[in-house]
Amino acid sequence: MSKNLFVFSAASGAGKTTLMNLVMPNFPNIVYSTSATTRKPRAGEQDGVNYFFKTEEEFKKMIEQNELAEWNVVHKNYYGTPKFFVEQKLAEGRDVAFDLDVFGKVNFDKIYPNAIGILILPPSQTELEKRLRARGTETEETIKIRMENSLKEIEFAETKGKYQYTIYNDDLETAAVKLSEIIGKYSSFKSSSQSGS
Numbered sequence: 221m222s223k224n225l226f227v228f229s230a231a232s233g234a235g236k237t238t239l240m241n242l243v244m245p246n247f248p249n250i251v252y253s254t255s256a257t258t259r260k261p262r263a264g265e266q267d268g269v270n271y272f273f274k275t276e277e278e279f280k281k282m283i284e285q286n287e288l289a290e291w292n293v294v295h296k297n298y299y300g301t302p303k304f305f306v307e308q309k310l311a312e313g314r315d316v317a318f319d320l321d322v323f324g325k326v327n328f329d330k331i332y333p334n335a336i337g338i339l340i341l342p343p344s345q346t347e348l349e350k351r352l353r354a355r356g357t358e359t360e361e362t363i364k365i366r367m368e369n370s371l372k373e374i375e376f377a378e379t380k381g382k383y384q385y386t387i388y389n390d391d392l393e394t395a396a397v398k399l400s401e402i403i404g405k406y407s408s409f410k411s412s413s414q415s416g417s
């Protein structure tokens with residue numbers, strides 16, 4: 221059976237995490253790639269689960285040793301996809317989902333050109349700012365950085381990103397149905413008698 225790679229990208233605060241948490245449990249064959257980052261863990265985040273949290277020195281060593289399928293600096297922190305994780309999951313016959321910024325996605329495509337790109341966008345910049353503030357995890361400075369980056373990201377994604385699908389997350393339920401339909405074309409939906417392996 222063919223294995224699928226799904227690349228999800230979004231502008232900050234587009235509601236990607238909420239949307240993914242709603243939809244992905246229905247597709248048990250898809251495993252999330254765990255990225256490496258130099259960003260500090262947020263409350264509740266665990267090393268090796270949400271991210272592999274690295275110092276800048278450790279991250280740069282991973283780049284030097286060619287351990288990353290792609291990497292980029294996002295909001296002043298390094299983020300990258302460890303190759304061993306992708307290769308291991310593909311060897312196990314799993315589909316793999318990646319959460320990449322729009323620039324990292326272009327580099328990722330060079331190694332995995334058949335990946336399925338799904339872009340998740342907020343309904344408007346005003347709504348995006350509102351969501352970032354409501355999240356309560358960002359400072360004024362990071363909100364400003366994320367808003368500016370968001371505009372650049374959207375423009376780049378729409379002109380160079382080569383995403384097969386774009387979802388506007390104005391209504392969570394509607395977006396979740398759309399996303400499930402897209403993923404369901406490639407990967408099988410959880411049946412009531414889910415096999416455990």
Ligand code: 5GP
Pocket residue numbers: 229230232255256259290291292294299300301319320321323324325
């Ligand atoms: P956050 O810090 O909110 O978890 O993620 C910030 C940004 O980093 C998001 O846009 C996310 O898509 C991106 N990101 C997370 N992991 C990776 C990665 O492995 N590579 C790249 N290029 N971007 C990533």
